[in-house]
Amino acid sequence: MPKEKKLVEAITSMEVDFAQWYTDVVKKAELIDYSSVKGCMIIKPDGYAIWENIQTELDRRFKETGVENVYMPMFIPESLLNKEKDHVEGFAPEVAWVTHGGLNPLQERLCVRPTSETLFCDFYKNDIQSYRDLPKVYNQWCSVVRWEKETRPFLRSREFLWQEGHTAHATAEEAEERTIQMLNVYADFCEQELAIPVVRGKKTDKEKFAGAEATYTIEALMHDGKALQSGTSHNFGDGFARAFGIQYTDKDNKLQFVHQTSWGMTTRLIGAIIMVHGDDSGLSLPPRIAPTQAMIIPIQQHKEGVLEKTMELKELLAAEGVRVKVDDSEKSPGWKFAEQEMRGIPIRIEIGPKDIEAGQCIMVRRDTREKIAASLEEAAKSAKELLAKIQQDMFMRAKKHRDEHIYDAHNYEEFTEIIRTKPGFIRAMWCGEQACEDRIKEDFAATARCMPFHDKEEIASVCVCCGKPAHKLVYWGKAY
């Protein structure tokens, strides 16, 4: 069966070349295609459907916390971008500039938004007058542009899709509370929907967002042991408010500056799903986020009654809310199996003449390949239970893998040994000096991923780098 093997053969094994494996999956699972615009990708139907599910579920969780959606212009006048010093220094080197409108040069050039803090500030400056106007808890879904030199589908592209929340509050406490609240929404979303365990923590000053007082992050570990920053939440304090003059009259009729936050998640989450759950057969999607949860593949479909029973089964599952499709194309079953596995559909259901005779069908898990016979009558119930079990198992498996790839380093020798031989997170103490971060980055191309919230153990009393007294535990790693 040369034709049937083609689909699978074309994928590089992840053990041989993880980067090539990733590119192969992204293309073969038909998530993206390259475009004539260097560094920009085309998100194809199967890729976009995952993003739609991410949007729907995240948006629902946002709105439960009182978020309202808005839409800001995609352009930022240069003078506006320049208003906050740290922010412009962070972004100006990597923005795309519009210099002409139609046939005429613009009086002031406009950048295509790399992020919209400046636009929201410019808006809030006029929209917020009194304490009664607070808080503002706005979000927008849009695309942004950052002129990256090296690009990779989903992980780093010149244009990407995201949501960006921007809030304004009366007090510093309220802003900090919202910052942490949104980070927790992100973490819960990743763990419950994407089956991706994350470490929640705070960024070092070196790694924080341009213009932020504090940046919080969730960090996930990919199958190859590299970290992926999967969502960030920033507390700006009143820095932007002072730069833009966003003031309100409080209850005592005094002028006060607002306190602001922003938080974002992007299409890079799709990259995380691929690199956490995928295998050498292709993509493997957590059921809750999978556009198609079950693919029914009839066996000997031209035999009498097989297609009828297949369609009955489909209706049964669909009626119970399972996202189900039938592949009754003229391809061979083997080809269809390979395709369903490549596309990461969580359950394959096989049904042939013998199954029908026995009143059953065969459910095959994408994640483990385990085959389970299920009675046709109870098929919907079985499928739903199996989807829930797969979701849970995928999370536990990813968590086990993550936990097995966290190593402790008590001194620079240990750190060196680990980072050279064991991909994963390294837990090590840090004195707080940027010089030590710089040295580790220089020596190993590794960065401080975060100072974790829930893991404050002091595994040593001195900095892993300089040996001075240290009380901060840091997760270090190489990152995408």
Next chain:
Amino acid sequence: MPKEKKLVEAITSMEVDFAQWYTDVVKKAELIDYSSVKGCMIIKPDGYAIWENIQTELDRRFKETGVENVYMPMFIPESLLNKEKDHVEGFAPEVAWVTHGGLNPLQERLCVRPTSETLFCDFYKNDIQSYRDLPKVYNQWCSVVRWEKETRPFLRSREFLWQEGHTAHATAEEAEERTIQMLNVYADFCEQELAIPVVRGKKTDKEKFAGAEATYTIEALMHDGKALQSGTSHNFGDGFARAFGIQYTDKDNKLQFVHQTSWGMTTRLIGAIIMVHGDDSGLSLPPRIAPTQAMIIPIQQHKEGVLEKTMELKELLAAEGVRVKVDDSEKSPGWKFAEQEMRGIPIRIEIGPKDIEAGQCIMVRRDTREKIAASLEEAAKSAKELLAKIQQDMFMRAKKHRDEHIYDAHNYEEFTEIIRTKPGFIRAMWCGEQACEDRIKEDFAATARCMPFHDKEEIASVCVCCGKPAHKLVYWGKAY
């Protein structure tokens, strides 16, 4: 009560100055705000929530017809835009050009998409090989940019939100069928969801889309008698396919060009809702598209039991799927009434101590101000029935207004008389020569809105303009 009148006083009457009335409503109903980016608007929560409802319902209808969503880059290289001659001539004068990425000039400048035919063609060229790959029925939700000189919120802005469908088919017949199918989806959506009656028809060659073989349109009539093009669907034939080389192998193994369509609807629909249904008290939203369908306003809310009963009522309605809110702020009821009317919320529900005693509440229709007493027990049922009735009545009222503003002109004298005195559509015969269209545009700033599908009556035998034999009935009008 000076404070309470302020909200209403600030609106210009639509009879005095329709354009100013429109701007007042857009601002006072808090749909948009102006931004520091000339010609670009900020869509505020109440405006964006209407767009979200439009998106959800349109997207559902699209998917029922087999549409799949994708995402294309927002940039188009100049050489790609130049590939189809008519298309580039139509769009190049009004695009925004990116010339720098970061600190470096680009080798080739990129325009920000004004529409994405060229990107889809470039993609289809590689993605389509065989008849098995057809049809492709893709759509994307995104923002586009056209560097307009004169801008108005929702109606004409330099950036706007829209959906653009782009399909490829094996045959000319199939492409034509899809073009008409989507126009009908648009028309049904406008009439059923937005309560806006539309005329379906074909554009003249002068008015068709740059690069299209045929453009179909739905035209709505605003309250001031001006037309608004509310959605268009284009059949490209194989013109783009020839320009881009999009070919497939048919069942007989012969190379064929694909046939393509595109179709779009935009945030200008929100402008249509305002100008069809609004009045001197502000916005008036059709219930099916209203983010909030009922606003409960407690009367004497500090009296014992009023707020409790108000919240009970809210839960009752929400449980039955009514999108309901309570305004229990410290503003006076009069102020709240004016605000609810300005925001166009279809039903106001008043509930005070006397109502509670009588076991009832008062429902007030936004469209007619009619007051209806409803028993508290049956309130959810009453609200749902009332919402359905309002939706129906709003459509019938808009249709009556539209129908009363359609006039027949049999010769140029009649045409002149009508267009100078009676705002609306003018039905008149046309010979098919562009010279006549040009003359009418020159003399009256009016255009051929469409040649209607369902109204083929020949009201005269000669062209209204030149007097030569004519068989084409045209709806003429001044348009936004």
